[in-house]
Amino acid sequence: AQSVAQPEDQVNVAEGNPLTVKCTYSVSGNPYLFWYVQYPNRGLQFLLKYITGDNLVKGSYGFEAEFNKSQTSFHLKKPSALVSDSALYFCAVRGGYSSASKIIFGSGTRLSIRP
Amino acid sequence: DTEVTQTPKHLVMGMTNKKSLKCEQHMGHRAMYWYKQKAKKPPELMFVYSYEKLSINESVPSRFSPECPNSSLLNLHLHALQPEDSALYLCASSVTLSITMNTEAFFGQGTRLTVV
Numbered sequence: 001a002q003s004v005a006q007p008e009d010q011v012n013v014a015e016g017n018p019l020t021v022k023c024t025y026s027v028s029g030n031p032y033l034f035w036y037v038q039y040p041n042r043g044l045q046f047l048l049k050y051i052t053g054d055n056l057v058k059g060s061y062g063f064e065a066e067f068n069k070s071q072t073s074f075h076l077k078k079p080s081a082l083v084s085d086s087a088l089y090f091c092a093v094r095g096g097y098s099s100a101s102k103i104i105f106g107s108g109t110r111l112s113i114r115p
Numbered sequence: 116d117t118e119v120t121q122t123p124k125h126l127v128m129g130m131t132n133k134k135s136l137k138c139e140q141h142m143g144h145r146a147m148y149w150y151k152q153k154a155k156k157p158p159e160l161m162f163v164y165s166y167e168k169l170s171i172n173e174s175v176p177s178r179f180s181p182e183c184p185n186s187s188l189l190n191l192h193l194h195a196l197q198p199e200d201s202a203l204y205l206c207a208s209s210v211t212l213s214i215t216m217n218t219e220a221f222f223g224q225g226t227r228l229t230v231v
Contacts, residue, residue: 034219043119043205043222044158090157102171103148103220105157 002027004093006106013081013113021076021109023091033074034092034103035065044090050074061085081113121206121223129231130196136226138189138206146170146212147189148220149181150205158205164189165212196230203227 004025013019025031032051036044048059050067058064065076074091091106119140128134138147145166150158163171164183178200180192189206207220 036222041203041225041227043121043224044207046219046221049219088155102160102163104160108155108157 002031002093002102002104004091004104004106006089006091006109008109009107010110010112013111015083015113015115016080019078019081019085019111019113021089021091021111023074023076023106024072025074025091025093026072027093031072031074032094033065033067034094035059035063035074035076036090036092036105038088038090038108040087047076047089083113083115086111086113119206119208119221119223121204121226123226124224125227125229127229127231128193128196130198132196133192133194135193136191136204136206136228138191138223139187140208140221141187142208142210142221143186144208144210144221145186146209147183148207148209149189149191150207150222152203152205152225154202162191163212170212193228196228198230201229 006023011021034049035047037047038044047063048057048065050057055067063078065074067074089109089111092103094103122137147164149161151161152158160173161175162181167183178195182190203225205225206223209220210218
């Protein structure tokens with residue numbers, strides 16, 4: 001079975017500082033990993049994905065994520081946070097052999113950027 | 116057009132009502148999904164359609180009835196719902212279900228459903 005964990009319910013960062021939102025995964029076979037962002041009362045917006053290739057993936061709005069196979073992690077990062085980055089962030093995984101069609105979401109991390 | 120459009124945005128219904136949620140995409144995607152999201156929780160998969168055929172039903176109660184009339188449309192028919200069914204219902208689509216396509220899902224804005 002595939003699963004994804006986001007160990008932090010909330011991350012607080014000052015504007016201009018770097019931010020990291022953590023994600024670890026468990027999947028049989030090759031993992032396909034995604035990050036989504038959700039603003040209040042809105043749907044999910046796709047940020048970036050890792051399929052294969054370079055471990056550092058660049059996405060929308062200046063976000064990037066680093067795939068680490070040995071640590072089974074896919075942490076989301078941004079060098080300089082903006083107040084407008086405050087939102088709910090979900091890590092998601094799609095993979096395995098029998099559940100290829102499912103995208104499973106982590107519990108979410110609320111990112112709060114203070115001015 | 117990279118949008119998934121859901122209507123209505125908000126819906127209040129009684130426990131004896133029958134209503135439908137609608138979802139539309141014109142990206143040529145052949146996989147469509149319904150998710151349910153409670154407040155401050157991750158989306159939970161309900162149904163998956165692939166090429167207009169139901170591919171996955173995550174043991175959803177029969178008071179929720181999905182329908183995919185064509186490749187662009189996905190409906191969720193609601194009947195005899197309970198107050199605990201109140202949630203944000205999200206529709207999503209992707210190019211295909213195939214794992215080899217490695218495709219992300221595009222989400223609509225959701226329908227905020229309140230059952231009274």
